[in-house]
Amino acid sequence: DSGVTQTPKHLITATGQRVTLRCSPRSGDLSVYWYQQSLDQGLQFLIQYYNGEERAKGNILERFSAQQFPDLHSELNLSSLELGDSALYFCASSVPSGYTFGSGTRLTVV
Amino acid sequence: AQTVTQSQPEMSVQEAETVTLSCTYDTSENNYYLFWYKQPPSRQMILVIRQEAYKQQNATENRFSVNFQKAAKSFSLKISDSQLGDTAMYFCAFMKTTNYGGSQGNLIFGKGTKLSVKP
Numbered sequence: 220d221s222g223v224t225q226t227p228k229h230l231i232t233a234t235g236q237r238v239t240l241r242c243s244p245r246s247g248d249l250s251v252y253w254y255q256q257s258l259d260q261g262l263q264f265l266i267q268y269y270n271g272e273e274r275a276k277g278n279i280l281e282r283f284s285a286q287q288f289p290d291l292h293s294e295l296n297l298s299s300l301e302l303g304d305s306a307l308y309f310c311a312s313s314v315p316s317g318y319t320f321g322s323g324t325r326l327t328v329v
Numbered sequence: 330a331q332t333v334t335q336s337q338p339e340m341s342v343q344e345a346e347t348v349t350l351s352c353t354y355d356t357s358e359n360n361y362y363l364f365w366y367k368q369p370p371s372r373q374m375i376l377v378i379r380q381e382a383y384k385q386q387n388a389t390e391n392r393f394s395v396n397f398q399k400a401a402k403s404f405s406l407k408i409s410d411s412q413l414g415d416t417a418m419y420f421c422a423f424m425k426t427t428n429y430g431g432s433q434g435n436l437i438f439g440k441g442t443k444l445s446v447k448p
Contacts, residue, residue, distance in 0.1 A: 221373075252435055262420065264435040277435060307372060311436075317364055317424065318436055320374035 222246065223312050225321035233329055237298040240324045242310035244291055250274070250313040251293040253285060256323075257306040268293055300328045331356040333423050335439035342411045343447055349396075350406045350442045352421030360426045363397065363404045364436070369417040377419070380404065411446045418443050 222245035232238055244251050253265040255278075264277035268287035279285075282300075287293040297304060305328045311318040332355045342348035354363070365377040380388045380397050388395050392412075396405045408415055421439040 261440045262438040
């Protein structure tokens, strides 16, 4: 158990819809990173939050947004979903020696 | 910008044999860590091994060891006595660090190598 909790594990939704993915980092960890893993693009960094503030942005679409709340959990919001958004979405906590990942949310857009 | 390249999309090995997965990277940074992550069919990302760039000694974790060639920017993973449970995707990853080893940014991943261990 990595200590990073992601919910839900699976999500099936239709094109054009909006979904919210949730991540709780390890106790005491201030940072949250979101990654997308798709078949064609591999693992890509989306966005980082640190203690409630956006710290870095990667290849995140404008239709996607995220936030980190005072209790340090984070939510990734995906809107106007397209078939190509189907992917595994991971969040991770940063520790001095690297990163630890949650078990991911499998998003399927139909 | 940093890049990570894994040139072997797929590999297979017989149980109990040894296999080496290749990874090269490109960076102008001096302080960084390199990682190998394993992703079994369960899709969980599991840290296999970590190498600090400032260390000359190659990292070892039980059956897993690396060959870190800093000048050549090469970071290969050797799996000894392969087991069926080693069947997974393996990702090489790069992380920039501060002078004191703290994380400084996100992980940059290679495309992965799919390893199959055959009985």
